[in-house]
Amino acid sequence: MCAATAATAVSLSSAFVSHEGSNGGLKSISVAPWKSKQRQVRRAGAGVISAKFDLKPPPYPFNALEPHMSKSTIELHWGKHHRAYVDNLNKQIDGTELDEKSLEDVVRITYNKGDPLPAFNNAAQAWNHEFFWESMKPDGGGKPSGELLARIEKDFGSFDNFASEFKTAAATQFGSGWAWLVYKSDSLEVGNAVNPKPSDNDKKLAVVKTPNAVTPLVWNDYPLLTIDVWEHAYYLDYQNRRPDFISIFMEKLINWDAVNARYEAAKAAAQQQ
């Protein structure tokens, strides 16, 4: 659906989004969304270059995540909320200097080191939601495998520790926000400090929670997995029972292939720094 036309449209990465999920799985995810790729600009009308962001659909049909996330939730969440963020963002950056940048760049620039510009909320939410849809898949959940699992066990003690930390972070994010598994670009716990003596024993993975639209991109970390704990994400299905939503997400929805691919890309990107 629209995969062909997506080629000429601006998107997060230059990969297509395919609806057939599993096999072309790795290729269909925006693997390294934090890297600004060459933007493909669509020419519209009389040679006017307009670079607008697209609303990409989730890489699975709307009812594919039933019964854990209902079709009406996705219709509301993607069809109204996510669409509104993208549309409003396009309106806000139209004609400004942000117009030609990639979405991650827009997010970082508008974050403005903690004093966000008006476009930040929309830009960050557009990015976060795209990341979120791709973090889930039908028949997902379970555990990762291979090196990612080993890394999780190393950094958190055990996979269960990670799971409970992630669940706690998501449940205790008061108000609206997100919970993330990130690959830290520098493994000191302090703000923007750079680690002067990196070693293999440093903890690279961390669970963070962010309020409203904030995303670990703005701290130059590499997000690997996210869960949306804004109420609109779970209210139709779970009402106030956010912990239930989080548990189901962990058990039945997480797309560990995507997380794995992002982890590999993060390692590679971190090496180059």
Next chain:
Amino acid sequence: HSYSVTYKRRTPCTKPLDLTHTHFRKNLFVAVENWKFCACSTFALHSCLHLTCWKAVVLEPGIGISKMASCTTIPISSPLHANDLSQRMINSPTLPLQKRGHLGLKRGPGIVAYYGLRKPPYDLDALEPYMSKKTLECHWGEYHRGHLEALNKHLSRNDVLYGYTMDELVKVAYNYGNPFAEFNDAAQVWNHDFFWESMQPGGGDSPQLGLLKQIEKDFGSFTDFREKFIEEASTLFGSGWVWLVLKRKEKRLEVVKTLNAVTPIVWDDIPLLCLDMWEHAYCLDYQDDKATYATVFMDHLVSWHVATLRILRAQAFVNLGEPKIPVA
């Protein structure tokens, strides 16, 4: 159905007081703490703190309750109380706690004094079709109750915050911007109590007389205020609340929006109305349409009687105009 009730004085005063009220209808009597406010704006009942004796009061034009017909007491068995009062007694309304310092008494065994869950002053389906019963069941029954239980759990750990009244607890827990863990729960309980009382079935319309004059003075016109309120609600990002608040220092009304659980009482201002803009408040009924939700609130749900009552009380603390000094 309508009642015609006459009350007789029971005090030394000899003049009989005849308070006839033919407009009484169930559910249009909006209850706020120890007041019951009739929708016809001429008549109200005021009770002592324990809700055992009620006094009839006639409201005069202007922000003010003039004639306190204080010699009349309405017995609890009177039909005027209908369902609400007996329900309130059964549900054990919030009792004001005695204030204690942290060197105060240790709680004796078996003495438990936590906060109770207040019912909204109308049935859960009374706000249909503007706010569905399902929303109220989830919002009040689960969300509000959940915060209350969390608050009680905090207090049960015998920490130093035990012993404050609700208002004080919210301000203390806010801790000048570095809130304690109890703040979110306490403030959300406070906010939601305030919110339920800010609405009524058959609400909306516009304020009258004194409050209207104050709004026109501070916003230009009622329409300007209404638009400002709806706009603030529509542009609130994330979770939060929109308030009509009386600022103490500036001595004027303003529309403010706050995030998450923050409430204007932490800055010592006096709120008159609020609108819950957390998504759980409108998600089931309006999906993502904040503007419609806020408009419907303004047009059909907001209780200006309660706002009037609140600004009346506020006038004891904030001087809103020139004092009327009688000339000898």
